[in-house]
Amino acid sequence: HLIIWYIILCFSVFFFSVMGCVLLFVVFRWEEERYTDGSKWRFLEHKGPVFAPPYEPLPDKVKFYYDGKPMKLSAPAEEVTTFFSKMLDHEYTTKDIFRKNFFKDWRKEMTSEEKSKITDLNKCNFSEMSEYFKTQSEARKQMSKEEKQKIKEENERLLQEYGFCIMDNHKERIGNFRIEPPGLFRGRGDHPKMGMLKRRIRPEDIIINCSKDSKQPKPPPGTKWKEVRHDNKVTWLASWTENIQGSIKYIMLNPSSRIKGEKDWQKYETARRLKKCVDRIRTQYRDDWKSKEMRIRQRAVALYFIDKLALRAGNEKEEGETADTVGCCSLRVEHIKLYPKMDDQEYVVEFDFLGKDSIRYYNKIPVEKRVFKNLQLFLENKQPEDDLFDRLNTSILNKHLQELMDGLTAKVFRTYNASITLQQQLKELTCPDDSVPAKILSYNRANRAVAILCNHQRAPPKTFEKSMQNLQTKIDEKQNQLSAARKQLKAAKADRKRKAVQRIEEQLMKLQVQATDREENKQIALGTSKLNYLDPRISVAWCKKFGIPIEKIYNKTQREKFAWAIDMAEKDYEF
């Protein structure tokens, strides 16, 4: 008996100390005091970035032809041609702008001799190189298990060595520790810089950020960092300036890190504060539609769009530097059409413009008469390419919002409206008696409502039709199976048969739900809203309330990112 008591005692001590640690850890990790002086960390140590592998010249048998004649290129010029020949199958290599930009940048890498010979891109023949790369990638696919395993292990080793850092008391995963390899810039949509050469990044381009008392990362042998600094007011570990737009790129931590998680949490707390005062703000902007000042009316109509349609703020962009895309404040006259009457609706506004990533926003919505009249006013005496809101920009708008609520900016409305929509849709769509797959369909539908609001579209997957067909075949088979099982049940009336029928019915239902979900999701991308706009605590609470395992909603990466929410939210959580 004594022994048993002793074991129990030991076990309890062990158990409680483990629990204690877990609790401490949780409190420590998410409730840890934040720095009040604007600093982001006290200690930061890492190994620096991993560079792109050096260029390997082509074997001599693989030739480039100019004007029908083989020509051996210098290594720098040859490297650039490999980028182009790898893209040959893409339609964009036929575009004028792409070819012009590429040729211009390619010539910069040529020797003077090459430069004088190669004067016309149309006389260049890259097909042997293109074939060579196709063969190479085919060979890579055909590699033996052992070879693949070896590569995997090497990647894992690199991850272990360079993929983590120490920030304050935590070992944290780094988001992107590999430096982007050189290549040809593509860009999205109609980008004026497509085809330009994205140059290779060297240690001399890199600024390292770490704490003074840490072990500094070593640059590769024979090289130097551009600079090593110790700036704890920022979160990045390394940075460099990219040559296409001249913007700065960063190496930062993974979303699972304390520093990202805390920021994410705060973002949703700001959105929840908006919830408390959104009525007041709405009343005010409606009032402002009547203002005698044009700038206030414009501000109020723009804010109405941002709130109602979840439009992005719309910063000004430098013309000719990027694709021509707009957000709310940068809308132009040509992007909207007004219809005093359309079918059975009055005061309809039709939006048609390219937003972020050149994704088209198309929507027809009835608005209130005052908004409509205001829009007519804003359009007066303007050309199609003129700004709709000529007295407004994002800076003016955000200054105003800041006065309405501390920390309020245009994008908070997107977060707020996305999260509140999810919560309300979940409430509306979830039936407590539904099966788990049916409940998940409801969840996905709620998620979908948000994605539609935020205009998160995707190109239908290339294999969409086929995969729908496959699913339909499975459903048909299952239906046959079911009717066969039912016949057997009728004949035998055995309990075992009854259960079999039930099981098949469930399987069939599951397949049908899957088909519905997939069909409805054809052109909708759920990922972005799930990752960036939906307060994860709403989803966690929903899972707890309806007994859905969290794994059904969030995959491993997402669970890591939302660890704070999974720890925090109870089933009665309200956004």
Place this chain on the structure above:
DNA sequence: GGACAGACTTGGCGTTAATCTG
């Protein structure tokens, strides 16, 4: 108040890894 740099979040998509199926 406008230009610009800087820092950080948000975005779709192609590739890769995991899972499924015959």
Place this chain on the structure above:
DNA sequence: CAGATTAACGCCAAGTCTGTCC
């Protein structure tokens, strides 16, 4: 167990927003 299919991941581009300078 290999090939097909699907889900996850990573890539890298493109936004938002703040702060500084003039």
